[in-house]
Each structure stands twice: as C-alpha cells, then as structure tokens.
Amino acid sequence: MAGPVIADYGGPTVQSSNPYEPTDQENRTQRENSERLHPAQKRSKSAEEIADAYASVADKLARWQRLDRLFAGRYRRRQFNDANGRVLDVACGTGQNFRYLSSSSEVVGIDISGEMLAHARTELDRLDLGGTVHQMDAQALDFDDDSFDTVISSFSTCTFPDPIAALHEMERVCTPDGEILLLEHRHSDAAPLAWLQDWRAESHYEKNGCRLNHDPLKTVEQADLTVETTSTAFFGLISAIEITPR
Numbered sequence: 001m002a003g004p005v006i007a008d009y010g011g012p013t014v015q016s017s018n019p020y021e022p023t024d025q026e027n028r029t030q031r032e033n034s035e036r037l038h039p040a041q042k043r044s045k046s047a048e049e050i051a052d053a054y055a056s057v058a059d060k061l062a063r064w065q066r067l068d069r070l071f072a073g074r075y076r077r078r079q080f081n082d083a084n085g086r087v088l089d090v091a092c093g094t095g096q097n098f099r100y101l102s103s104s105s106e107v108v109g110i111d112i113s114g115e116m117l118a119h120a121r122t123e124l125d126r127l128d129l130g131g132t133v134h135q136m137d138a139q140a141l142d143f144d145d146d147s148f149d150t151v152i153s154s155f156s157t158c159t160f161p162d163p164i165a166a167l168h169e170m171e172r173v174c175t176p177d178g179e180i181l182l183l184e185h186r187h188s189d190a191a192p193l194a195w196l197q198d199w200r201a202e203s204h205y206e207k208n209g210c211r212l213n214h215d216p217l218k219t220v221e222q223a224d225l226t227v228e229t230t231s232t233a234f235f236g237l238i239s240a241i242e243i244t245p246r
Contacts, residue, residue, distance in 0.1 A: 044161045045209045047137050051112040053209040054093070058115035062094045069096075072183075075233060076100045076154060079183045079240045085149025090138050090170055091156035092116075095123030098131070107131030108148070110138065138166040143173045150174070154183040157219055158211040167223040171245045179228070180243035184216035189236030217241060 045053070054061075077100045084105060089097050092109030093116045101107055107129050111117050117133045124131050136142055138153075139162055151170045157163040170180050188194045197213040204212045216239050217230055228242040 045205075047112055047139065047161055050159055050161070050209045051114075053207075054111075054113040055115040057208075058094065058113060058119060061116070062119040065094065065096060072096075072154075072238075073100075075183055075238050075240065079154075079181050080152050083150040083152055083179075083181060085178070086147070087150045087152060088143070088148040088170075088173060090141075090151060090153040090166070091159070092120050092133065095120035095133075097152060097154055098123050098127055098129060101129070103129065105129075105150075109133040110136040110141070112137055139169060140165075141169045141173050145172055146175045147173045148175065149178045151178070151180045152182075153180075155185055157182070157184055157216050158214050159209050163219045164223045167220060167225060167243075171225060171243070174245045176245055178245055180225075180245060182216065182220070182239075182241040182243065184239045184241065185212075185237055186216055186232070186239040187213045187236075189232070193235055193237065 076097055080097055080100045081102070083101055086106045087101060087108065089095075089107065089109040092098075092111050093113075095109060098107060098109070098120070107124065108131060109117070109120050109124075110133070111120065112135070114135050117135055120133045124133065134142075138156070138160055151174045153170065157166065160166040167180075174180055187197060194213070201212045204210060217227070220227060220241055220243065226244045226246060228244045230239065230241045232239050
C-alpha cells in the first residue's frame with residue numbers, strides 16, 4: 001500500500017516518509033485479516049479503490065449533511081460531545097463529526113480521500129474550530145505513539161480494507177489514559193432490515209466499498225481491544241463503542 005500523502009489544506013501537498021507504513025508481511029496479514037472478518041466478500045478493496053469510491057461521492061455527501069444531522073446527529077452528539085483535549089477524527093470524511101466536538105478541543109481530521117477532506121476543511125472554517133485535516137491511510141497513521149487524548153471515528157470500520165490494523169493504529173496514537181470512541185452501523189436486530197442488508201451487501205460493497213452487514217463490535221473484539229461500554233440504537237443499526245487503550 002502506498003505511503004500516505006499529507007495534505008494540510010492551505011499549504012503544499014508533500015509526500016510523507018511514514019515510519020508506520022506497513023511492510024509486505026503486514027500487508028499480507030491485513031489481507032488475511034480482511035478475508036477472515038468478511039468471508040462473504042469476494043475480495044477486499046484496496047485503500048486506493050476506497051479513496052476513488054469516495055472521491056466520486058464527496059460532493060453528494062457534503063450536500064447531504066442536513067439529512068445526516070436528522071438521522072445520525074443525535075447519535076454523533078451523544079458519542080462525541082465529551083471528546084476532549086487533542087482529538088483525532090479517523091476517516092473524518094466531509095467533517096460531519098466536527099460540529100459535535102467541544103470548541104476547546106484541538107481537532108485533527110484524517111481521511112483517505114482528498115475530495116472529502118476539501119469539504120472537511122470548509123466545515124472546520126465554517127465552525128471556526130481552527131483544526132487541521134490530512135490525507136492519510138487509517139491503517140498506517142503518520143503520527144507518533146500517544147499523540148492524541150481522544151480518537152473518534154464514525155461509520156468507518158466497514159470501509160477499511162483491514163479494520164483490525166486501523167483499530168490498532170487508533171490505539172497506538174491514543175494516550176494510555178485517553179479513549180477511543182466509535183460510532184458504527186451494524187447488522188440490524190430487526191429481521192426485515194437484516195435481510196435487506198444481507199441482500200444488498202455484495203453490490204453495495206462493490207459500488208461503495210462499505211460492508212453493509214458487518215459487526216463492528218466483533219471486529220473490535222478480534223482486534224483484542226478493551227471495550228469499556230457498548231450500546232445499540234435504531235433497530236440495532238447503530239452501534240456506539242467506547243474503547244480504553246492499553
């Protein structure tokens with residue numbers, strides 16, 4: 001997987017020499033992890049393919065922010081409102097979490113898609129949060145260990161080629177006394193919705209790079225992370241997970 005490109009919007013784009021970039025062996029492990037977690041998928045998309053998929057819908061997702069607030073806003077607020085200190089938003093997309101963060105937080109957002117980050121930068125400016133955004137692979141974060149007090153991520157583990165690697169990176173960059181806060185969609189507890197998710201899973205993944213019927217809690221447990229609290233909502237479609245770094 002290619003090394004991440006760091007893009008501080010408002011400045012030049014530079015290629016980063018990332019000491020945390022996966023080795024060939026780690027890349028093989030990532031593929032094996034993905035196949036083990038998602039055996040129904042014919043293959044796992046690469047980070048580059050995921051970036052391309054979201055580049056094509058970035059403008060549409062930015063226009064849908066009001067709809068997102070109606071559907072997911074209450075869950076984002078509940079999960080992220082208490083995030084404090086230096087906060088890393090992994091796979092921040094168009095910046096939909098930013099409005100729910102404390103104005104006293106130092107916000108850093110990363111995403112694989114530069115097109116999504118352009119909207120995230122606009123959202124930071126609109127909210128006057130004064131944070132930064134960077135184009136980066138969540139599976140190889142270009143940050144030192146223990147760099148952030150809080151790591152957050154929403155509706156993202158479904159898209160990572162190797163979600164276990166991404167979760168390990170979130171834990172690595174979070175301080176030992178910090179917290180990792182996830183808000184994810186999951187396989188519904190309601191049979192009709194679960195059937196629909198299963199029916200659409202393959203085609204949805206091929207088009208959007210999103211595993212519609214995944215189980216984020218199972219992924220966290222397979223990553224051997226310490227779950228502090230977990231809850232579900234909206235017919236079991238929404239999962240909130242709080243993780244304590246080791």
